[in-house]
Amino acid sequence: MQGIVIPITMVPGNSTIHRMNPLPKLLWTLGILALSFSTRNIAVLGVAFLIGLLLVFYSGITKAYVRVAMILFPISLTLITLQSIAPAFPRPWTAIVGFGPFTIYQEGIYSGISLLLRIMAMTTWAMVTIMTSHPSDIFTSLKKIGMPYVLNFIFVMTLQLIPILQSEFGIVLNAQKSRAMKGSGFGAILPSMVPVFVGAIERVQQLSISLESRAFGSSGQKTSFRQVRMAFSDYVALFLGFLVPGAATYWVIVDKSLDWSHSMVFSPAFAITLVLGATIGFLIFVFFAIRAALSA
Amino acid sequence: MSDKKPIIEFKGVTFWYGGANDKPAIKNINLTIHEGEYVALLGLNGAGKTTLQLCINGVIPNSIMGEFEGEVIVYGNDTYDTPVREMAKFVGMVFDNPEFQLSQMSVAEEIALGMESLGFSYDEMTKTITEVLEIVGLRGLEDRSPFGLSGGQQQRLSIASALAMRPKILVMDEPTSNVDPIGKEEIFAVAEQLNREKNMTVIMAEHEVEVMAAYADIVVVMHEGEILLNGTPEEVFSNVDLIHKLGLRMPQVTEYAHRLNQLNLASIKKPYPVTLDSAVERFKDIL
Ligand SMILES: Nc1ncnc2c1ncn2[C@@H]1O[C@H](COP(=O)(O)OP(=O)(O)OP(=O)(O)O)[C@@H](O)[C@H]1O
Numbered sequence: 344m345q346g347i348v349i350p351i352t353m354v355p356g357n358s359t360i361h362r363m364n365p366l367p368k369l370l371w372t373l374g375i376l377a378l379s380f381s382t383r384n385i386a387v388l389g390v391a392f393l394i395g396l397l398l399v400f401y402s403g404i405t406k407a408y409v410r411v412a413m414i415l416f417p418i419s420l421t422l423i424t425l426q427s428i429a430p431a432f433p434r435p436w437t438a439i440v441g442f443g444p445f446t447i448y449q450e451g452i453y454s455g456i457s458l459l460l461r462i463m464a465m466t467t468w469a470m471v472t473i474m475t476s477h478p479s480d481i482f483t484s485l486k487k488i489g490m491p492y493v494l495n496f497i498f499v500m501t502l503q504l505i506p507i508l509q510s511e512f513g514i515v516l517n518a519q520k521s522r523a524m525k526g527s528g529f530g531a532i533l534p535s536m537v538p539v540f541v542g543a544i545e546r547v548q549q550l551s552i553s554l555e556s557r558a559f560g561s562s563g564q565k566t567s568f569r570q571v572r573m574a575f576s577d578y579v580a581l582f583l584g585f586l587v588p589g590a591a592t593y594w595v596i597v598d599k600s601l602d603w604s605h606s607m608v609f610s611p612a613f614a615i616t617l618v619l620g621a622t623i624g625f626l627i628f629v630f631f632a633i634r635a636a637l638s639a
Numbered sequence: 640m641s642d643k644k645p646i647i648e649f650k651g652v653t654f655w656y657g658g659a660n661d662k663p664a665i666k667n668i669n670l671t672i673h674e675g676e677y678v679a680l681l682g683l684n685g686a687g688k689t690t691l692q693l694c695i696n697g698v699i700p701n702s703i704m705g706e707f708e709g710e711v712i713v714y715g716n717d718t719y720d721t722p723v724r725e726m727a728k729f730v731g732m733v734f735d736n737p738e739f740q741l742s743q744m745s746v747a748e749e750i751a752l753g754m755e756s757l758g759f760s761y762d763e764m765t766k767t768i769t770e771v772l773e774i775v776g777l778r779g780l781e782d783r784s785p786f787g788l789s790g791g792q793q794q795r796l797s798i799a800s801a802l803a804m805r806p807k808i809l810v811m812d813e814p815t816s817n818v819d820p821i822g823k824e825e826i827f828a829v830a831e832q833l834n835r836e837k838n839m840t841v842i843m844a845e846h847e848v849e850v851m852a853a854y855a856d857i858v859v860v861m862h863e864g865e866i867l868l869n870g871t872p873e874e875v876f877s878n879v880d881l882i883h884k885l886g887l888r889m890p891q892v893t894e895y896a897h898r899l900n901q902l903n904l905a906s907i908k909k910p911y912p913v914t915l916d917s918a919v920e921r922f923k924d925i926l
Pocket residue numbers: 656657658660663664665682683684685686687688689690691
């Protein structure tokens with residue numbers, strides 16, 4: 344099981360992006376999120392994705408990013424396969440080519456590519472933010488702009504609980520193996536879940552007692568141990584984070600000429616190659632994922 | 640000890656956890672603890688030590704379900720209607736399962752958690768973190784994840800987190816169960832030092848009889864939820880027969896004195912010596 348789990352956490356480094364305050368990073372990510380949801384234009388989404396990739400290289404988190412993308416990308420490829428035969432697009436659809444019992448549609452290919460780019464653009468930007476910011480700093484800066492302390496704590500705790508549960512899961516699996524129960528494959532996973540979750544509840548109860556005993560939730564003035572500073576450059580980045588994605592979002596909403604869903608025409612050969620490629624890419628991923636799960 | 644101020648008073652306290660167990664975990668506990676006392680709680684597994692300790696900061700009856708009778712008064716506060724987080728201002732708790740107490744990303748943040756809630760300034764926090772890590776011997780681990788520490792280190796961290804809040808009362812539940820022998824010595828010494836120098840009241844549940852006999856002012860022996868003995872180590876360990884009957888261990892020198900009497904090799908008067916030094920002093924004349 345451990346083999347499949349990819350931690351998405353901070354990658355230590357000292358790039359300009361690492362040294363930025365988390366708030367402008369979060370704002371930019373939110374901005375790109377808004378932009379991505381406001382358009383299907385392949386060029387706009389592609390550029391957002393590309394800039395995200397440049398930031399990945401620039402901040403030196405490429406290895407960690409690729410490890411996550413290797414899972415995310417093949418799964419997202421199914422969007423192309425599914426969309427091509429059943430577009431999430433208002434009818435009428437224009438058929439490009441018949442494919443056994445299926446028909447591949449012009450709108451489907453367009454929608455598949457734009458959904459894929461949308462997901463990749465958003466996740467790439469989000470990963471840049473997460474992988475270049477210390478989690479505590481993210482929470483501390485959110486606390487500063489008014490996120491409730493308790494909510495903040497829940498996030499930190501959840502982040503902690505995931506690896507613990509993972510390791511407990513491994514312990515339970517091994518215990519079951521040593522009692523000659525099926526210790527690998529999917530058959531073993533379900534019975535292992537029960538003790539892990541019972542353990543998690545117990546852990547949460549114990550923790551809440553421990554927290555209360557350390558004055559958690561007191562009524563008085565609270566202070567913060569982690570200090571996150573806003574430098575001048577952070578204010579500039581924050582300002583640009585409002586301006587640039589905001590303006591871009593406004594533009595893609597207003598400018599009707601950005602709807603390329605019919606002006607961009609795909610040839611039958613291109614459509615078949617793309618759909619087959621996407622499907623095969625996904626199947627290869629599934630094959631390796633199952634093999635990893637069974638051998639863990 | 641009569642000149643000292645009583646700060647913890649148990650008055651007829653009985654607690655049932657409920658569920659299938661129809662016997663109370665502690666029954667009719669009457670106990671007074673004075674400021675600056677070092678109290679050792681002894682008893683077999685299930686005797687009720689942890690339960691009694693959880694009553695001191697009001698986790699019982701406020702946060703643990705069950706049926707509660709009687710009254711616990713700590714520094715004038717009735718624990719029944721004082722929130723646990725208020726009690727935290729003067730009672731520090733070190734629980735017996737440290738790995739379940741952790742929640743933060745780094746050792747420093749783990750220690751800061753309680754201080755943040757009490758509104759310590761940033762400077763105070765950094766200073767205190769260094770101080771308490773020094774005390775428990777974890778200096779240099781500030782930035783490590785608490786979850787990546789060994790069991791003994793987690794136990795030390797849990798002590799540091801409690802100390803950081805500057806409690807008047809330190810309640811420790813088998814704080815050295817995961818710690819190596821040298822570490823045990825250190826932790827007992829720390830507790831003793833805080834007790835002596837800062838007049839901190841220490842209430843320690845422990846199975847290490849020898850050490851408790853040496854450090855504690857008061858030994859409380861529990862059995863099946865009741866307090867059977869309560870007094871100075873000398874007074875308590877002089878009840879050799881009862882302690883044997885309960886299946887508890889005694890300091891070896893006390894056992895030795897008792898055997899000498901039994902075999903008519905000497906007649907050592909009660910109270911028996913409980914530490915090596917006092918035994919040497921007493922046996923000097925006989926041997
Ligand atoms: N959460 C609980 N729910 C139900 N019963 C409990 C619970 N905790 C303890 N008990 C019961 O209460 C009694 C006293 O337990 P307690 O934990 O106080 O003993 P202890 O002296 O601390 O033992 P140990 O030396 O093992 O730590 C035992 O009979 C125990 O089974």
